[in-house]
Amino acid sequence: MGSGTVYVVHNNWIQNPDAEKGCKTYKIGITTKSVGTRYYGLDLKMPSEFACDFAYKFDNEQYKEVEQKLHKFLNQLNVGGEWYDLNDDTLEVVHDVCKQNGGELITDDFEKEIAGEKKQRRRPTKVKKQPKETETSKTTFKKLGIKVGTELVYKNNEAIKVKTVDEKNNVKYKGKTFTISNVSFQLMGYNTNGYKYFKYNGKVLDDIKRKKYPN
Helix, strand or coil: CCCEEEEEEECCCCCCCCCCCCCEEEEEEEECCCHHHHHHHHHCCCCCCCEEEEEEEECCCHHHHHHHHHHHHCHHHEEECCEEEECHHHHHHHHHHHHHCCCEECHHHHHHHHHHHHHHHCCCCCCCCCCCCCCCCCCCCCCCCCCCCCEEEECCCCCCEEEECCCCCEEEECCEEEEHHHHHHHHHCCCCCHHHCEEECCEEHHHHHHHHCCC
16 A cells, blocks of 8 residues: 655645635645645746645555545635635644644655755756747637626636636636636646636637637
8 A cells, every 4th residue: 555645735825815814725635746746837837836834644545534534624614626724723733633643744854855856857958949829829818809807707616706807817816816727726726727617608718719719
């Protein structure tokens, strides 16, 4: 049976504006690799890097059960995907659950591994010449005929809506401006193409693009 890790991370750029005082938004997940491997690429696209708050290693598949326990216990604090609004007391409870289920605290090891991965991946590489941008290479609201102020609906939960604020890729969500893909990231907990998860007039944006600009 393979080992795995339960981790808690946060990114100061991904915070719930409606969180209660004293709470921050954290992601609780599992991996059989390193947190750095999973999040390094995302760091490159965000103003703020992911930080590993703590991580516990389990020598068997117990890590899957622990993650499920935590997600169930913290269900009322969920703000989308694997993201939760937690205060310091609740974080201590997460620590306790991991310890009581046989987890080994390895935060320091993870931080060293992440630092090493970032140093390794930031070495200069030969840059390939990029192809000239075409109508379909970069999607924007303007190219899809969507005007500023248009309401878009999240396809996985139609109660969640955003409003376009420019002709590019930015929308208003919970009173703040984000790219549509960043909103999808907040809702789903992993990097996604926002055009695949929001709808306009009942049609998924990516489907509109493919119809308007067929390959």
